[in-house]
Amino acid sequence: MRKSILALIGLAASAGAAVLIYRNWRHIVRHPLKLSPATYAVGVMRNIPIEVEHGLTLAADHYYPKAAGRFPTILVRSPYGRELRGGPIGLVYGFVLRRIAERGYHVIAQDTRGRYESDGKFDPFADEVWDGRITLDWIKRQPWFEATLGVGMTGPSYLGYTQWAAAIEPARTPHLKAIMPIMTSSQFFTVIHADGSFALDTVLHWMQITFLAGQPERKRQFITPAEEDRRLANLFDQLPVQDVDQLLLGERVDFYQDALNHPDRTGPRWRSIDLSDRVGKVEAAAHLLTGWHDFMLRELLADYQRLAAAGRNPHLTIGPWYHADARYLVEAVRTGLTWFDVHLKGQREKLRDKPVRLFVMGTDEWRDFEAWPPKALSLRYYLREERLLSIEPPTNGERPDRYRYDPADPTPNLGGPLINLPQGAVRDNRELEARRDVLTYTTSPLDRDLEVIGPVRLELFAQSTLAHTDFFGRLCDVQPAGPSLNVCDGLIRVKPEPQVFQPEHNGCTRSCGENKLHVEIDLWATAYCFKRGHRLRLIISSGAHPRWLRNLGTGEPIGTARQMVPADQIILHDLTHPSALILPVSLSSPAEH
Template sequence: MTVFKSNMEVAAPATVVADSLQSPNGDIRLLPSVKVPMRDGVNLSTDIYLPKGPGPFPIILIRTPYNKNIFRPVWVAQATSAAVLSCTAVTSSAQHQADAVPHLIAAGYAVVIQDRRGVYESEGGAYNQARPGRVDFEDTTKWLDAQPWSARRMGMHGCSALGNEQVLAAVTDTKSLKAITPNGVPGAIHSAPGFQHSGRASYRGGAFEFASMIDWISKTTNWMEATPDPNVDPVTWARFSHFFNLKPDYRIDVDKIMWELPLLGMLDRAGLPPTEWDTIVSNRPESSYWTDKDSELIKAGDNIYTPSLWLYNWNDYLSGEQIQSFQWAKDNASNATARDNQYLIMGPGYHCDLYKGGSENEKIDDLDPGDTRLPIWDIMLKWNDRWVKGDVHAFDGIPKVTYWLYGKNEWRTSTDMPVPGTRYRDLYLSSQKGANSTNGDGKLSFDRPNTDSRDTYRYDPADPVPTGGEHNWAISLRDQRPMDARNRNDVLVYTTEPLKEGLTVVGPIKMVLYVASSAVDTDFTGKLVDVYPDGRAIQLQLGILRVRYRSSFVKPEMMTPGKTYEITVELNATGNWFAPGHRIQLEVSSSNFPRFDRNLNTGGDGYTETEGVAAQNTVFSGPSTPSRLVLPIAPD
């Protein structure tokens, strides 16, 4: 196994006390790698951090597929009082999540961190993202409720997959679970009816999240794992586990692997350890794999039982559906307490960035938002004090919705999201000679065009429009001018005149297109851009629709070549003030690669195919085919 040197200063060692480790100041006691039994005999490895005192303690539970040991404080590894060598890779996101642990313990909470079934120190065979989650949560909670130090009152913490675990827990009607704080939730809820990001965030608009899933699946769901030596007791293992990484340590070069076809077997052919890749890539949105009786993702008929503080960032990859999740929780609450206590915070930045708390001089890609600070840890602590400890006034004065508004560069509050009083306004597409590339004459206008027009381009899956900027898990706030995509004839560009008055756009965005294709199936992509007076063209959001899913994600329908269809492409959500003098711009195409997989235009399954065909795709505009961008204009 690889060993890396650390520059951390040597701290005072922990004290070994029976089956536990005690922090140098005596305020924290760690019961490491406790085996918590599930109903099928599988044991899940669980770290238990107890505050000083006899208890009982309210609990914050974290369930993770990313290695519970990265949450361990430095003093755990330094129980030898020697310099620590560490090979546990701790990302910025993981570190900010781990930062919560000492604060929660200091506030009197026991913190319980568990490796999910099938990963790292937990038993259970190969990791499976859709199975099981709810049952293991229920069994874990039953075990925790029986412990003498437990107050039988619990909250949860964590971002991304850790947030996903919270949503699965909240639909189980577990009496001791009092509230959740899901951050950056990627997918459990999105298999519910009405969501367009299906298959646990694997598919968006029916297209496969190609680059993101290569990165995530290859590292998280690979099935090659070492396990701790059973002859080494948990305390000794905890003291030295920082020396070891129980998974293969590698990073995929997406640029080198992305042209490989077929998708099925791609990671095997690249020589990587076995993963869940083939299962996910071969179960398209309509597959019953995501919704059958063995799947524990959210289904029709599920209800949420707990108050929830939903946390997200505008430029995370699912901001539109995070707002939808917030509304879903209210609409599907099982009781008045849950319904009336759904809260939402939408911050600037990317996946899990809210945990950073902002900064005084924030810079995000090519934007300088300024002072983005928000006391997020204080807010979350007040939330847990209200619901987990039962202090009825702890969360008084916190608004139902708090959101960042780019452009104005300020935090705003609301009673709901979308903001009450929001008007949905149409910006109509049109052109005279053609909207192809930034050299065309494509226009966006609030006035409906008087004459019909059409813009046609050739989409060749062998020469897709490059993503540029970012490949995964983000919608970058980058200047689009350097991107080759804007100068291609297979990208249609529609732009308003400079705005005379500012426009405040807050909430989900969509484009409605009238389209036709020479193929039986193809994709249409969109990108929302804010064009500054100095020429900067800052991407705000993007989206895609695989046209076979235009009516349903469970009943795909092929196109009739040459026939015109009305389609809706979701473009996620944003909070942006378009200042006077700025221009609103929309890019339309049929690929965004390697962000999304290429539609080969054949109508095939997309994962066993090795050849595609070029398609002539057309976007119609005018009075009879009013293609348009639909913006949520909030009161200023």
């Protein structure tokens, strides 16, 4: 039954499937989702105008229990529409919000500024602090609002940012008592300008989802994931990149142009929508939920650590999901209802014993911890001759490995953390590994299980014929039958400055003399058990296009660059250049392999 519901939700890219979920599955959905029985029939008031500025209103729907009584409130603010007006995404959100209302909550679902029935211009992220606060003020004035119970907020992606925006000024929104940011971030600079590069695939998919809907002439367009890929396939290699928005949407998009032309986090555009330095001030109880293959995993973990450092006692749940993975909705609905029952209804007995819950891939089991990251041992696997990975350090005289990266035929991305992954985030990498611009280093078969939980890093000593280049690393699990499945990965863009440091990602490059580079790459975090008989494999290349925009090698501005120059790369691994994969090995996992 659970698989049937997941399949239907996954088909929500078609309006018919979404309508089927919405209309026919209300009574049976609670069993596979492990929800308590629905307690109330639900009524809906539609298109309620909420004035946020003089003459400017935002449209909202109010779902409410059809019964007398005192109920807390859940606010959801979205740019993706409400129920049928929002197409498949809106239908799924409406379906979920009805399930919440059935269990004793008022639910306000609001279109953000400039979206669907809401007035104004949609300027991504820019108005959410003000609009969220004014909407919370409006809720407080409603006759059905119960101040002693308060308000919660929930939702993924952009909906998660609207929660941070509403919560960062607790003195002005004291009735906001609980939030559940899902697969999101309090800032988007490092999401878009990922690792010093540009997240082309993510940005274009989001623009297509967002700007091809929500405007009066476009709101009825339904786009399947396969259609998204077809539309974008010929645009990923388009030069100059600054023209892609016009080719995709038929017009210039200010947000896209600003993102391309301002690759500096300290610029006014990025500073104005960066809430990260105020996350620690949030007083609403926060439960953060994400997936190991979500493209905002690092940013969400950084927000968790900001809350933890400020003593806010956040909860964290990470599953085996990617951003558009329908499976996470199961956990989000169940965990969200529990979180709000605890913090808005006072049902403290429902709070789990430990605040951090992680899905360990490989063994496919949930584990609970006191904090993130859990304590671990640091284990180095060194790059060695004959493309080996070994816990034994290299010796003098080991010959380096070489490859050529050509931006005219860029190393492609395969799977991993993206928005649109119709074939899944985890893929067999053997086709990628066979390319001439890719190096692989592999261990011998493990003689026992190896459990890795925490941030994974790659330390490389390298040389390049270009001052502007990229280095990419990916950790894979090689199955006994042959498939090489990606676990986690990362990239860094090398520039001619003596040091490039990215505090959000803990990656840097620096010169170590003789035209050599010492490169530290964040391969993101994971929780993964490599089983006995499996092998670890490290992939090294200089790109994963279009997830990270290919490096043309010239250092020209990314929006206007056209010229392409190949890079000849050398990976060093000897006694004085001990390139290594660095793993956080669980304290319960033996480290001798």
